[in-house]
Amino acid sequence: xxxxxxxxxxxxxxxxxxxxxxxxxxxxxxxxxxxxxxxxxxxxxxxxxxxxxxxxxxxxxxxxxxxxxxxxxxxxxxxxxxxxxxxxxxxxxxxxxxxxxxxxxxxxxxxxxxxxxxxxxxxxxxxxxxxxxxxxxxxxxxxxxxxxxxxxxxxxxxxxxxxxxxxxxxxxxxxxxxxxxxxxxxxxxxxxxxxxxxxxxxxxxxxxxxxxxxxxxxxxxxxxxxxxxxxxxxxxxxxxxxxxxxxxxxxxxxxxxxxxxxxxxxxxxxxxxxxx
Numbered sequence: 001x002x003x004x005x006x007x008x009x010x011x012x013x014x015x016x017x018x019x020x021x022x023x024x025x026x027x028x029x030x031x032x033x034x035x036x037x038x039x040x041x042x043x044x045x046x047x048x049x050x051x052x053x054x055x056x057x058x059x060x061x062x063x064x065x066x067x068x069x070x071x072x073x074x075x076x077x078x079x080x081x082x083x084x085x086x087x088x089x090x091x092x093x094x095x096x097x098x099x100x101x102x103x104x105x106x107x108x109x110x111x112x113x114x115x116x117x118x119x120x121x122x123x124x125x126x127x128x129x130x131x132x133x134x135x136x137x138x139x140x141x142x143x144x145x146x147x148x149x150x151x152x153x154x155x156x157x158x159x160x161x162x163x164x165x166x167x168x169x170x171x172x173x174x175x176x177x178x179x180x181x182x183x184x185x186x187x188x189x190x191x192x193x194x195x196x197x198x199x200x201x202x203x204x205x206x207x208x209x210x211x212x213x214x215x216x217x218x219x220x221x222x223x224x225x226x227x228x229x230x231x232x233x234x235x236x237x238x239x240x241x242x243x244x245x246x247x248x249x250x251x252x253x254x255x256x257x258x259x260x261x262x263x264x265x266x267x268x269x270x271x272x273x274x275x276x
Contacts, residue, residue, distance in 0.1 A: 005031065005071045010064040011038075013057050018050040023088055029071065038069060038081055040088045044096070048139035055099055060087045096140070103137045104150035108184055108203060118232035120178035120187045120225065123147050129181075144177035148186065157204050158258065161265040166190070166201055175221065180232070183207065187228070189221070192276045197252075198224055199272075200232075209268070211252040211275065 007029055016023045022041040029036055049056070057063050069083040121129060126147075127138035141147050145167070152163055166188040170177060174196075178187035185202040192213070198221075200210040212228075214220045235243045244253065254271050257264030 003073045005029075005073070007031070007069045007071055009067050009069075011067055012064055013053050013060070014063065016053070016065065018045055018053075019047045021045060027067075032071070032073075036071070036079060036081060038067065038083045040067070040083050040085050042088050042091055044092045045088075049091075051139050052099070052137065056087075056091075059095070059099070062087075100137070100140055100150050101154050104147070105154040108151055108155050118180060118182065118229045118236070120180050120228060122176045122178060126179050126181075144179075145172070147179075148177055151203070155203055158206075158261070159201055159203065159256070161262075162201055162209065162256075162268060163203070165265075165269060166199055171196075174218075175225075178225075190276065191216075196221060197275060198228070200228075206256065206258070208256060209254040209272070211254065211272075213250045213252065213275075 009027065011025055011027060016025050021043050022039055022045055024037065024039045026035050026037055028034070065085045065087040067083055067085050069081055072080040072082075074080065119125075123141060123144040124138070148163075148167060152160060152167075157163060163186065166186070167177075169190045170188045171191055175189040179185075180187060180200070183202050183205045185200060185205075185207075188199040188201065190197040190199055194216070195213040196216055198212045198214055212224060214224045231243070252275055254268055257267060
C-alpha cells in the first residue's frame with residue numbers, strides 16, 4: 001500500500017536549476033534517508049532565468065525558497081513527488097517584465113559602471129561591455145528593439161516622441177540599432193530619396209539631433225560606422241562649435257525646441273522629413 005509523507009523545507013535558490021516550464025533540484029529527505037529529485041512546475045519559467053538567480057534572491061528577500069511537498073512511496077520503491085513553492089509560483093510574465101524594466105532603468109540611471117568610449121554598440125556588444133554587471137539579462141532580450149522599448153518605457157526622456165519616430169523609421173534589415181553609452185544615446189539608419197541618413201539622438205540630454213548623409217551602399221555605411229567613434233570623440237574634446245565649423249556638406253543638425261514640447265516635436269519632424 002502506498003504511503004504518503006508531507007515534507008516542508010527550505011532550499012537555496014543558488015542550487016535550484018531553472019529550465020523551460022519549471023525548476024528542479026535534489027534534496028535529502030531525512031525521514032526517508034534518501035536524496036530525491038524535486039520538480040516545481042511553472043510554465044512562465046525559462047532556462048535563461050538560471051543566469052539571474054541573484055535577482056530572484058533580491059525580489060524574494062531571501063536566498064531560499066519555501067517548498068511544500070507531498071511524497072508518495074509506491075509499493076515498487078519509487079516515489080511520486082508533488083511540490084510547490086509560493087516564491088516559484090509567483091514568477092509570472094508581470095514579474096519578468098518588472099525585472100527587465102528595472103534593469104533598463106539601471107542602465108539609464110548610471111547605477112552600474114558604464115565603460116568609457118564612444119563606440120556605437122549592438123545589444124550584444126552592450127551587454128559584453130558591461131561584463132558581469134548584466135547578471136545574465138542579455139538572455140532575456142531577443143533583439144535590440146525589445147531593449148530599446150524597455151529603456152524608453154522607464155525613462156523620462158525629453159526626446160521620447162523623437163526616439164519613437166526614429167525607431168519606427170529605422171532600417172532594421174540593414175543595420176542593427178546601436179547604443180552609445182556616454183551620453184546614453186541611439187544610432188538609427190533612415191532611408192532618404194537619394195542617401196541613407198545616420199541619425200544620432202540622445203535619451204535625455206539637450207544635444208541636437210546629429211545626422212550624417214551616406215551614399216546608398218553597404219561599404220559607405222560600414223565606413224561611416226567605423227569613423228563615428230572618432231567624430232564623437234572629437235565633438236567631446238573640441239566642443240560642438242568647433243566640430244560644426246569643420247563638418248562637411250554631409251552633416252545636418254536639427255535643434256530641439258523645448259518650450260512647447262509637442263510643437264517642438266512637430267517642427268523637428270518636419271525638418272527631418274525635408275531631408276528624406
